[in-house]
Amino acid sequence: MTDAPARDDTSISSRLDALPFTRAHLKVLTGSGLGWALDAMDVGLVSFVLAALIAEWSLTGEQASWIASAGFVGMAVGATLGGLLADRFGRRSVFAITLLIYGVATGASALAGGLAALIVLRVIVGLGLGAELPVASTYVSEFAPARMRGRLIVILEAFWAIGWTAAALIGFLVIPNLAEGWRWAFALGAIPAAYALVVRWGLPESARWLDRQGRRAEAEAVVARFEASASVDGSGRRRRDADVPAPAPAADSESLRGRLGVLWSAEFRVRTAALWTVWFCVNFAYYGAFIWIPSILFGQGYDLVKSFGFTLIITLAQLPGYAVAAWLIEVWGRRTTLSVFLVGSAIAAVFFGTATTEGAVIGAGMALSFFNLGAWGALYAVTPENYPTSSRATGSGWAAGVGRIASIVAPLTVPGLLAVGGSPLLFAVFAGFFLVAAAAAWGLADRRGATLDDR
Template identity: 70%
Template sequence: MSGTPASQNSLSQRLDALPFTRKHGRVLTGSGIGWALDAMDVGLISFIIAALTQHWGIGRAESGLIASIGFAGMAVGASLGGLLADRFGRRQVFALTLLVYGIATGASALVGGVALLLVLRFFVGLGLGAELPVASTYVSEFAPARIRGRLIVILEAFWAVGWTAAAVIGYFVVPVDENGWRWAFALGAVPAVYALVVRWGLPESPRWLVSRGRGAEAARIVAEFERSARGPVAAEPTGDAARTPARTPATRPDAAGRAGFASSAGGRLAALWSGEFRGRTVSIWVVWFCVNFAYYGAFIWIPSILVEAGFSLVRSFGFTLIITLAQLPGYAVAAWLIEVWGRRLTLSVFLAGSAVSAIVFGTVHAEAAIIGAGMALSFFNLGAWGALYAVTPEIYPTSLRATGAGWAAGVGRIASIVAPLVVPVLLTAGGAGLTFAVFSVFFIVAAAAAWGLVDRRGKALDDR
């Protein structure tokens, strides 16, 4: 039996049988901190753009370009990051992404003009784009099946922590003086240091190790998690689980008896469009594209829109901070519902709520109404993000998981490139009302596309 899928299945079953342990908490927290740092960087740019509009006198076109160039890097990074993670491992690529965008963000504090800032923002985007799908894939492969969706939503909730940190920095640091934005960028260099913690402090995914023929190493990691559970612990694995011989995934049969999916980068990309996965791939790409367009189009521009509406820089940043805080309960509700309603229903309901909130936000003018509608948009939109990150890694097998998640995120980043450039045009043509009505349409399309996904609530991951 050595070298058969049974070896992989036995380890997967042991992972799914575990309770939530301290080691799960360490994987979740370690990945979540990286996620929060990612969000902090993305969130900071919205405040920095508003500040540079005043200090450098840049216009809407340059502001949109500064935002979009980072998302261009994220599109490339997400696509490459998934491929690299399926080839070289989740942990290795996760650490590398933190290092790349941390260094580039810190260097941004020293720029003296738009041109160099654009170059550095592209490299920041490379790291940011690769980190998110790799991190969600990494955590999903450790999580027991019965709570997997909930843990991924909790991971995504770290985004709210990071975005709130960005809002705090934006409120207290950026407006201090004309160099406040430089100090904000300097704080964004923290991920470069944290990359060392990830590289040496977190284990590699056992599912990935087995897929690369490193069964003994995978078995040791699973046994460590079992010991952490403080329950009956299996003896150090022997037999199939420990003797899984080195073999290439190209020789591992899939369900149809064909060659395995992970024979090459090109083979993995082609497999995303095979008969089994084509419908899922189309649906997840549409959802990612629409959610990215509406989310980044709205939240990157909200501080600037409020300034243009007549609020002071500090006041608009204060409104944005309050709006941002509503993300946390959105994640909490989604984390509960995703294991009750399932992935598709939770995702579609939160997207529908986002659509309604966007319409309201674009039409109100009173301060209380702006804050209330903005908080509703934060609540529903970020709850939808949590559900989206939960469902994306689950719809593909282990040999395709990071590639599939990375390319879905990469397609989404195309929308995040376009959105900051389109928003100034929409604002000029029809103001906030037209702009947020367009966002609402994108949310509705995403809600419909979500029903083309498979829902694996409570089911084991596909370890082919």
């Protein structure tokens, strides 16, 4: 890949970076964020459904873990394919299609008559969910002005806390109080199917992606709408399509093999290795813990309502975690913020694993939520910044896909670790994964305030 050419101050990239935060940005952020929240609601619901099905279907821990891991099998495949498709066909269309796939499959899960059918449906749900998340973060990052890009991606990721809180409320209010309440919970998860239509027709395609594809008139029209929203023109005049400089050709990165090869080229291989390590470790620790927390509390003697109530309180700490990370990521930078929050997650995990009183369980659980979800916000902010436009969604998708391998394995290991050493051993293992991720974070590029690489 050649070095990026010099681009003048009327380029698509520089005009986007020069904008203030406008109503058009808010529409992109909230439109993508609502899809993100619905994703979180679906994943969060599984943690509560598992606890209910263990009681209702008399499932073993191993059977319950397969329900959780099935979704992550689909997510691993979806993340890798979604990024590739988004670099080929555009961010917006892939975003909408993935929402439709997992929304319909989640609604169908409400009708599952047995373990096998539910596992198959969870794989399909995961295909859509896994593809949507890296595509959405790439999409928002390509509209965000450079000086606030990290903060906006953390705010996008904060919608995850809203969705997980909604799942906790459904788990607390619906699942224990209705006959087969878990079916009603899954039925509510079908909402994204309708929302997909709003995404497809209501949001613009990424102007950077359009420009990179040579569709300059369309890119110009999108940026002009953002400038109109801010009542400014990035160059002080209205430009013709011919005024937009063409992006540098990069034929070697247009094919599937080329885009994958870029990830391991000399320029990007350290970043890719670091990203894959962080994504793997964070997924293992996060999903191993949070998918199982309601069931672990239930197994420790708390009744279903109390274990769900504790989980709801713990979940509420996610929002301040995101808020602090959103502030620090533009003050400390990406790597420092990510590493500090991961170390905090490790310490909180040790305390949660050894907590013996209700107050200690809730306090340590809230600390784990605070630090872990703040780390997630920083990770989603830094990931798309490490690659050029031609490979950005591919790089983000493959990092997420590698992470999903860990999220498949983690729920399967929980019953065995609990049997050997109980919660102290389980959460000590999670703490170890957080610390490895904290170290690997220093292999990432920190592009705080810098424009995105438009090669």
